[in-house]
Amino acid sequence: MFQKILIANRGEIALRVLRACKELGIQTVVVHSTADADAMHVRLADESVCIGPPPSRDSYLNVHQIVAACEITGADAVHPGYGFLSENAKFADILAAHNITFIGPSGDHIRVMGDKIEAKRTAKRLGIPVVPGSEGAISDEKEARRVAAEIGYPVIIKASAGGGGRGMKVARNEADLDVALATAKSEAGAAFGDDAVYIEKYLEKPRHIEIQVFGDGMGSGIHLGERDCSLQRRHQKVWEEANSPALNAEERARIGNICANAVAGLGYSGAGTIEFLYEDGEFYFIEMNTRLQVEHPVTEAITGIDLVHEQIRVASGGGLSVRQEDIRFHGHAIECRINAEDPRTFAPSPGTITHFHTPGGLGIRVDSGVYSGYRIPPYYDSLIGKLIVHGRNRVECMMRLRRALDEFVVDGIKTTLPLFRDLVGNPDIANGDYDIHWLEKYLAAPSD
Template identity: 75%
Template sequence: MFDKILIANRGEIALRVLRACKELGIATVAVHSTADADAMHVRLADESVCIGPPPSKDSYLNIPALLAACEITGADAVHPGYGFLSENARFAEILAEHNLHFIGPKSEHIRLMGDKIEAKKTARRLGIPVVPGSEGAVGPEDDAMAIAKAIGFPVLVKAASGGGGRGMKVAQTEADLMLALSTAGNEAKSAFGDASVYLEKYLQKPRHIEIQVLGDGRGGAIHLGERDCSLQRRHQKVWEEGPSPVLSAEARAKIGATCAKAMQDMQYLGVGTIEFLYEDGEFYFIEMNTRIQVEHPVTEMITGIDLVLEQIRVAAGGDLPCTQDEIVLNGHAIECRVNAENPVTFRPSPGRIVRYHPPGGLGVRIDSAAYQDYVIPPYYDSMVGKLIVHGKTRAECLMRLRRALDEMVVDGIETTLPLFRALVREPGIIDGDYHIHWLEHYLAAGDTKKP
């Protein structure tokens, strides 16, 4: 096991990793920008190191500063959390070159799955169903129109690198295609430094279903069921739940076994999430995230398995926590991402939290680094925290979520709490009858439908 772990992140995920380290008896090092000097993970870590000014490129993305922090403190491993350097294959390689352990997958798997085109080819080779689309990047020399016609309109133009909805455009008709290619390529170049794009079939009303996997890097791998992440705004997840309201036990077992077998064949190490669009009973691979996910607590609540703790254990050469047959999904869980944003316009609302009261009670969990008088800085993601609720059934979970949302207080800044208080009372949400475009349609429906 590792002796000391440097947590190369901030906010709630840094605090989450710190808690897992404490339960394993591992010493912790918090790194922080000058803007995060008073952050909760900095206060609770065994040691802390300031790694630069507020801009991420000068602090949390500053690899030399992180290496220096490891050397100063004697850390022997680095946990990247999510975002920042968590899916940077070169960072993992640089750590290895300095005899430091990267708590995550092998660099070749990070690089492979970070390229959306190669990831799709790999998924197809491993027997994972994929969305119909181009075989590779579509460039000026290719007949994009012929490829799009073969796929069938509407088509989705997607950046080969990156994600988060950037470099992604829909071409509903032939007349839209050239503009979509140009716009997506320009966005991709600006955001990721790579203008390469490819084409996929655009599904009309799919669900977004993701399968959680865990591998030991030696050919052992299991899946831990699915999460339904279909409530999205601009391709950003807002609400996640598990199990999905639309999957049968048979469908779950089949796609889960397919994903676990693929990870065994890859000799995948650590946690990962294989993401699909699901429509008319069919799964279509879209990408794999080679890191811990923001929504991992949903899986933890229904399986009882601490994913961050197990992520650390397998990175240190440990065995998987159980066999596939020993995993039983218990009840239902829902996570709401509470952000410091206007609930209608989604304009960021950084500032001081003057009153803070997290909800409590049976089955209620808050993953947050916020506290009263904490200042949400304007430089980073606007998340205040994640509210996760568990119940024996989905109906009980929704009832408990409604109560927890009404109980939660975050004053001094605007948050998305009013949005969730409205959503949890919507018939479509209560019935589980929604898809990846549902929330944007809801928000566009007018003031009577907005919180």
């Protein structure tokens, strides 16, 4: 087991990893920017190292400073959390060259799954169902028209190196295609430094279903069920739940086993998430995230398995702590992402939190690194906390969530709490009747 882990992240995920390390008796080092000097994870860590000024490129993305912090403190492993360097293959390679363990998959696996075209090819080879579309990057308008005619309109054009909705355009007919292609390539080049794009069949009303997987790097893999992440705004997840209201036990086992066998066949090590669009009983591969997800707590709630403990165990060479037949799913869990944003416009709302009170009681968990008097800096992601609620079934979970949202108090800044208070009382949400477009339509509707 590791002696000392450096946590290369900030906010709630840094605190989440720190707590897991303390439970395992592992010393902790956190890095931070000057803007985060008073952050909770900095206060609670065994050691902390300031690695630069507020901009991420000068601090949390500064590989040389992070490696230097490892060497100064004697950290023998790095946990990247999510975001920042968590899916940076070069970072994983550099750590390996310095004999520091990256708590995650190999640089090669990050590289393969980070390229959307290569990831789709790999998924297909491993037996994962994929969306009909181009085999590789689209070279010109003529090829785009040929592929679109073969798979049928509407189609969606996606950036090969992208994510988060950037470099993504829908064409409903041939007249739309040339403009959509040019726009997607331009956005992809500006956002990712790579204008390669590919084409897929566009699904009209799919759900977003993702499967949590783990591999031991030695040919074994497991799945821990699915999460439904269909409530999204601009392709950013807002509300996640497990199990999905749309799946039954047979569908869950079928797609879960496909994914577990795939990570085993890949020789994958650590946590990963294989994401799908789901429509009319069929799953279609989107991408694989080679890291811990923001929404991992809902999986922990229904399985009782600590995913960060498992990451650390696998990275240290200890293998998986459970077999597939050991995993049981209990009840239902929902996570709401609490952001420092206006609940209608989603404009960022940095500033000082004057009062912060979290809900409690059976089945309630809040992952957050903020406190009363903490100033939300304007430089980073607006997530300030996650409310995770667990119940014996979805009805109980929703009732508990409604009560927990009523108790949650964040004063001094605007947050998305009012949005969730509205959603929990909506009949479509109560019935689990929504798809990936539902939330944007709801937000665009005139308010009463």
